[in-house]
Amino acid sequence: MAKQSYDAIVIGAGFGGAACAGLLAKHGLSVLLLDKNAKAGGKAMAFSKKGFTYTAWMVCSAPTDGNVLEAVLKELEMEDRVTLVAPGIQGSRFKNSKGEWPISPQDKTPDPNKIFDWLEVPEADRADALQVLADLTMMSPDEIAKLDDISFAEWLGRYKINKNLYSFLIGPVSDGCFMVPVDALAASEAVGTIQQVFLRGGGVFAHGGIGRVAETYADAVKENGGRVIMRCRVEKITVEDGKVTGVITSKGTFKAPIVVSNAGIQPTVLKLVGEQHFDQGYVNYVKGLLPSIAMVGVRYFTNKVVIKDVPYGTIFTPDTPMNMAKWMKAKTGAIPDEITVWYEVPSNYDPNAAPPGKQVIVTGIWAPCDPKRTKKDHQPWWDKVDEMMFKVFPDLPNAIEWKEGYSSRDVSNLTRDQVLPGIGGECIGLGQIVGQAGGRKPPTTAPIQGLFFVGCDAGGTGIGIQQATDSGVKVARMVERYHAMRQAII
Ligand SMILES: Cc1cc2nc3c(=O)[nH]c(=O)nc-3n(C[C@H](O)[C@H](O)[C@H](O)COP(=O)(O)OP(=O)(O)OC[C@H]3O[C@@H](n4cnc5c(N)ncnc54)[C@H](O)[C@@H]3O)c2cc1C
Incomplete structure (x- = not known):
């Protein structure tokens, strides 16, 4: 009979859940990874149909150098399983004053003057344009951390910025990376992440679709002695005396003193655990969190x-x-x-x-x-x-x-179930907005012993799948420490 008890159960094989589960298994925990879908990948799942392979929707990862997706593959010793590619060029089209749509400069190393030419930034505006780009690119982590409480729009408002350059910084860059209006987006998240893209490049994809990366993380669970059950919907996270005890699923009941949820903070708290297990203040906080x-x-x-x-x-x-x-x-x-x-x-x-x-x-x-x-x-x-x-x-x-x-x-x-009106189909997860970003991100631990959150809602920084995987790494480290301490004490 298959094992029913594990050191840790991970709900959801999105980038965050799969990375976390793969790392936990690699580091010796007995892990059960469950997902309601037929394969891993969540919001960035790979598809194939009639000879075409592609990601479910447009998913482009960044940065190129120091990409955490690749770092996790290396830590799992599986970097040869997925072909990650970063062609270094892109084809953005900007509507110029003649109503034409010229393509962005095709240089692999961006030259600001060529970008200004393409965006029709007049000579007179270029010194100011260079100033904002330089400040954005060179700001230190300490200075960035001070920007949690102002929006990116407020930060940009400190500069005189040519309208076309502004449209470039917001349109293709900030609107796409964060999916949050610029006047709600936390400046700390915006500056930190855009800085990474400007300094370390962008445009990372995988042969067969980027979801192949999450599939490989899930394979790591199996190859390191854990178990993966797909097409398995978690109906309930069980809690006794304020501690998690396991999960009830469409394919049976499983026990573990640690449950890591990639199902979204709101669905996890309000549906999988249930409001009755939390104090009202926390429930109100969770209900008030806003997605992208x-x-x-x-x-x-x-x-x-x-x-x-x-x-x-x-x-x-x-x-x-x-x-x-x-x-x-x-x-x-x-x-x-x-x-x-x-x-x-x-x-x-x-x-x-x-x-x-x-x-x-x-x-x-x-x-x-x-x-x-x-x-x-x-x-x-x-x-x-x-x-x-x-x-x-x-x-x-x-x-x-x-x-x-x-x-x-x-x-x-x-990906995630709808549990609140108007919410559930968001692009990223909880938005990187003022009040929910930087040092104010929702915590990765819940006020229930042994319950953790992983994925875009908590713990990571960066763009979409990068943020989810970063969270996967950080939550795996936290869970490992918690597991080791439990072993040491109980
Ligand atoms: C249209 C679109 C475009 C995007 N473009 C980009 C882009 O260009 N670049 C980029 O980096 N990111 C992009 N993203 C964002 C990125 O895909 C997500 O931020 C990231 O994949 C989220 O990962 P996650 O770990 O938070 O979990 P999710 O992807 O949300 O995965 C959660 C997993 O949990 C499972 N699950 C949920 N509930 C249960 C349950 N009860 N039982 C069992 N399993 C459950 C789901 O099936 C799913 O597999 C895009 C997203 C969308 C939707």
Whole structure:
């Protein structure tokens, strides 16, 4: 009979959960990893269909040097299992004053003057432009830590910034990395993370889809003596006398004195454990935490090569950067005429990602989080993606063999359950907003003995999967110490 008791149970094989479980198993704990999906990867799962392989939606990792995804693969001694690639080029398109969409400079080492030329930053504005870029890039960790309580918009407001440069810093960079309006985004998270990207590069992908990395972390659990059960939904985390005792799942009951949840703080507290096990103050705190904005988009499967060479890019204009006021209008139905679009072309970094001469292009734009939104609600957002993509890539409409829209409901189905109104289909997890970022991030420990949170909601910094994996590493270290102390004391 299969084992029913473990040192630690990890719920969820997203990047955070799978990295944490893999590391715990590698370091000698007996680990059970459970996920409701058929394979690991969560919000960045790899898919394949009719000869195409791709990530569920546009997922581009950064930084290139010192990427934590790779560091974990190395620690697991599995770096040869996944081919990580960083082509070093991208194809962002900026709408210039002539209404054209020139491509970003193609140099692997960015030259600010070429970027200013592309963005039509006049000579007179360039000294100020260099000043803001230099301050952003050179700020020390101590200075960054002082920026938890101001928004990135407030920090940028200290500078005189040319409008087109501002649209670049917000549109492709901050709006895409954090999925939070610039006037809510904590300046500490923004500066720290953007600094990493500027100094250490961006645009990391994996052959077969980035989800291959999380699948490999899950394999590490099995290969180090642990157990992985997929298609296994956790219904309840059991608690006795203020301590976790295990989980009840669709495939049986399992025991452990440590449970690490990658299912999201809100679903874990409000649904899997249940409010009755926490004091009201903590429940109110958890209910009040706010997620990032969602991303929805269209996957285009084409019968010819439409986008040459570049693995990814952003389409933006001087007017597309988001802020709270613009987002409120968009959310209630007034989608702006032009909106920032992110796109990825897997076959431009992985030769086997599409049948010869064909492409899959995955795209995304900001959209509301509510998983209850219907196809009809999403249609205008998908139409907006078409409109933007067709303007910039006029060959695309006639090359489409078929296309699929994905929604915040799809994101929620693949990842976290809806437990609060309007929330569940978010892109990242809890937003990196003022009050929830830097030193004010939600804790990785719950006020119940043996219960930990891992993933984008707690413990990590950086962009999306980087943040989730960073959390996986930090929570694994914390759990190992807790486990060792329990062994030493009890
Ligand atoms: C459209 C979109 C675009 C994105 N683009 C980027 C990008 O360009 N770059 C980037 O770095 N990041 C990007 N991200 C964000 C990134 O994918 C996420 O931040 C990251 O993958 C989250 O990882 P996580 O560990 O927090 O957990 P999640 O991915 O949320 O995984 C949670 C896991 O827990 C499982 N689970 C939940 N509840 C249960 C339960 N009750 N029982 C069993 N299992 C359960 C789920 O099935 C899932 O596998 C994007 C996300 C989306 C949605």
